[in-house]
């Protein structure tokens with residue numbers, strides 16, 4: 001048993017967050033302990049791990065910036081070990097070793113399980129150790145896990161991607177899609193629910209192409225249906241579905257299964273069919289909008305969000321106008337808008353790039369349109385009663401303001417001010433409350449903001465609360 005401490009720095013998407021939970025589980029199984037805030041503040045940590053992202057340029061820059069900082073800490077404390085994993089490690093191990101030779105261990109997206117061995121070898125040999133494999137041999141879900149939150153859990157149902165989007169490095173670093181068996185997934189969900197989780201988010205690069213490799217186009221809807229039968233599982237979400245793989249039975253199952261949340265984060269990427277073709281996205285805007293209409297017809301309260309890339313190589317003003325039009329029609333609750341940045345190793349990086357001033361101008365114009373829509377969509381919640389699963393209580397600010405934070409059924413963040421005389425709810429409890437204020441990224445429920453004779457203010461611990 002060692003008494004070493006560790007810290008994990010995670011960049012990128014939910015897949016990386018889920019992988020980091022397995023890295024933590026693996027380290028704790030070896031006797032490592034999570035470093036306290038004070039130890040991190042004092043730079044008194046034995047092992048620092050960075051789980052990297054290769055999707056955007058700024059994540060790469062952040063990675064090298066942080067590694068430089070860690071090098072300075074290591075010079076003061078030579079016993080400290082540094083490990084780098086994730087997509088950048090998978091893609092660029094040699095470059096990392098060249099630019100940051102002080103790194104002790106580099107492990108890829110398919111070799112998380114080998115981290116403890118790499119650290120031991122590096123300690124014995126005083127040399128950097130690497131392990132990168134092209135294909136997955138151990139599904140991360142089979143590794144130990146230390147979950148970041150008790151009430152909500154990520155559950156991976158597949159890894160990798162069979163598509164060839166020309167801007168994306170993911171297929172090169174995560175490999176082809178591999179699906180877990182439905183029974184494996186359901187067993188993990190039952191386990192996390194037994195351990196106190198109320199909410200599960202199913203994860204996959206293309207979560208809804210689950211089962212396609214075996215020719216079963218209805219496997220994802222079936223999995224959702226089965227989630228609906230698990231006692232104690234109050235909420236199920238999933239991310240991200242691919243429009244091309246979206247089947248009507250998923251919409252039917254979402255609408256008919258009470259614990260499947262009416263939330264959809266479905267990447268649009270562009271509103272121009274010409275650009276979608278150049279991106280190798282195998283759907284067109286009509287199909288995308290048809291899905292949206294069907295979802296809203298079946299679930300009028302659905303909270304729909306998206307990802308959009310602005311300034312993909314070859315994008316003209318006309319293409320950009322198409323994106324603006326689709327965004328106006330779609331009325332997303334929110335959208336993650338990205339300026340296109342070339343990723344070495346992708347097809348799009350070799351295409352003629354849009355000048356940066358045009359790119360920034362389009363980004364700002366699209367952002368302004370979406371921000372207005374977001375504001376209007378958030379405003380519609382005023383006076384409505386929502387059910388919130390509490391995820392954070394008792395931060396310094398929370399104590400002062402008597403506030404708790406959580407997400408409502410559509411996935412929107414809600415800050416709740418607990419009325420005088422009421423007990424503060426705990427993480428994992430459900431609260432029904434009336435929305436009194438809306439911001440662009442969150443909603444607020446604060447009874448003091450209501451007229452005193454307002455009868456519609458609701459604040460109660462919900463029936464579904466855990467005790």
Ligand code: SF4
Pocket residue numbers: 161162163164165168169170171205206242
């Ligand atoms: S669907 Fe496209 S964007 Fe998504 S992971 Fe696969 S290649 Fe990348």
